[in-house]
Amino acid sequence: MAGSAAIIGAGIAGLACASRLTEAGWQVTLFDKGRGPGGRMASKVVTAQGLRFAFDYGAQYLTARDPAFIAQVVDWERQGVVARWPAMDDDAWVGVPGMNAPVTHMAAALDVRWSMHIRALRRDADGWRLLHDEMTEGPFDVVILALPAEQTAGLAAPIDPALAELARAHPSDPCWTVLLGFDTGFSAPDTLSAADPIDWAARNRAKPGRKGGEAWTIHATADWSRRHVESDRTSVTASLLRALEERVGTLPVPVHATAHRWRYARSGKAGAGAYHQAEPRLAACGDWLVAPRVESAWLSGRQAADLVMA
Numbered sequence: 001m002a003g004s005a006a007i008i009g010a011g012i013a014g015l016a017c018a019s020r021l022t023e024a025g026w027q028v029t030l031f032d033k034g035r036g037p038g039g040r041m042a043s044k045v046v047t048a049q050g051l052r053f054a055f056d057y058g059a060q061y062l063t064a065r066d067p068a069f070i071a072q073v074v075d076w077e078r079q080g081v082v083a084r085w086p087a088m089d090d091d092a093w094v095g096v097p098g099m100n101a102p103v104t105h106m107a108a109a110l111d112v113r114w115s116m117h118i119r120a121l122r123r124d125a126d127g128w129r130l131l132h133d134e135m136t137e138g139p140f141d142v143v144i145l146a147l148p149a150e151q152t153a154g155l156a157a158p159i160d161p162a163l164a165e166l167a168r169a170h171p172s173d174p175c176w177t178v179l180l181g182f183d184t185g186f187s188a189p190d191t192l193s194a195a196d197p198i199d200w201a202a203r204n205r206a207k208p209g210r211k212g213g214e215a216w217t218i219h220a221t222a223d224w225s226r227r228h229v230e231s232d233r234t235s236v237t238a239s240l241l242r243a244l245e246e247r248v249g250t251l252p253v254p255v256h257a258t259a260h261r262w263r264y265a266r267s268g269k270a271g272a273g274a275y276h277q278a279e280p281r282l283a284a285c286g287d288w289l290v291a292p293r294v295e296s297a298w299l300s301g302r303q304a305a306d307l308v309m310a
């Protein structure tokens, strides 16, 4: 029987879960602390010295191997939300015009409350209540946590110690990301493979459907990011810019250079698919329950919805 669900986290896992529940007639509300769609499928546009730079600074591309996700990606392609990235060897797709396009598209059809940082959950006689900034939301029949493992553990600890323990056992790797904008192009391959401290670097403009100036995203390796996790943005930016120069030769001075720290970037692999507890009704989904990939997060979200409805 359909009921009401609150989903905390409107990344691709939470949105996939919400879409499936909504299709089955559930009343679903999503809460996300972010100001808009993305989660770790993050994109932004920056203007510097009159130039426009478009960056993907979380997931760089997605792959589709499960038949259900392939069908979803083909449907997104039909709607112009994703495009193949043929330059990659892998079966690679990107959001168009940015990696956040699929989540933006999904969120538009759902009831998502942005800038809502949920601090705690409480189970009352009539259902779940969510606490944020001294206010409460609810009641809801079911709560679904669609968050990285560490944030799941934090919210679950007082209400479901088993879920908190599972999440704590699968910690995420951090990832420092540097975004560089240049006022001129330069000769370099469009993507660089991993060699410490660079895990991945890419010319964003080389992806299909991108416009704007010479924008580069550099992800540091997990080891390097862990060692520098408390470093300041300026020194991280300088280190990774230097590392890029060591790979491709002297670069022009960037007109835009910033760093973003993903404290919980790449999840562990709990291998559980999704989590569900029947009483009180609580579920969890997210990449950490499968593997650190967009497709895995989407599949986990769908599986959580199925467990809730079973």
Ligand code: FAD
Binding pocket: 008, 009, 010, 011, 012, 013, 014, 031, 032, 033, 034, 038, 039, 040, 041, 057, 058, 059, 060, 061, 062, 063, 116, 117, 118, 119, 146, 147, 148, 151, 175, 177, 219, 262, 264, 265, 266, 285, 286, 287, 288, 291, 292, 293, 294, 295, 297
């Ligand atoms: P998220 O996208 O993290 O969504 C969780 C949401 O919860 C966020 O929007 C957050 O704002 C919200 N939230 C957190 N706490 C609260 C709270 N208390 N209250 C309210 N809201 C809250 N995958 C690939 O397939 N290919 C790649 O190339 C790739 N590269 C990556 C590179 C980087 C640097 C990173 C960070 C990730 C990469 N990934 C890649 C992994 C991929 O991005 C993730 O697996 C996927 O996006 C996870 O989705 P999710 O919905 O599980 O989590």
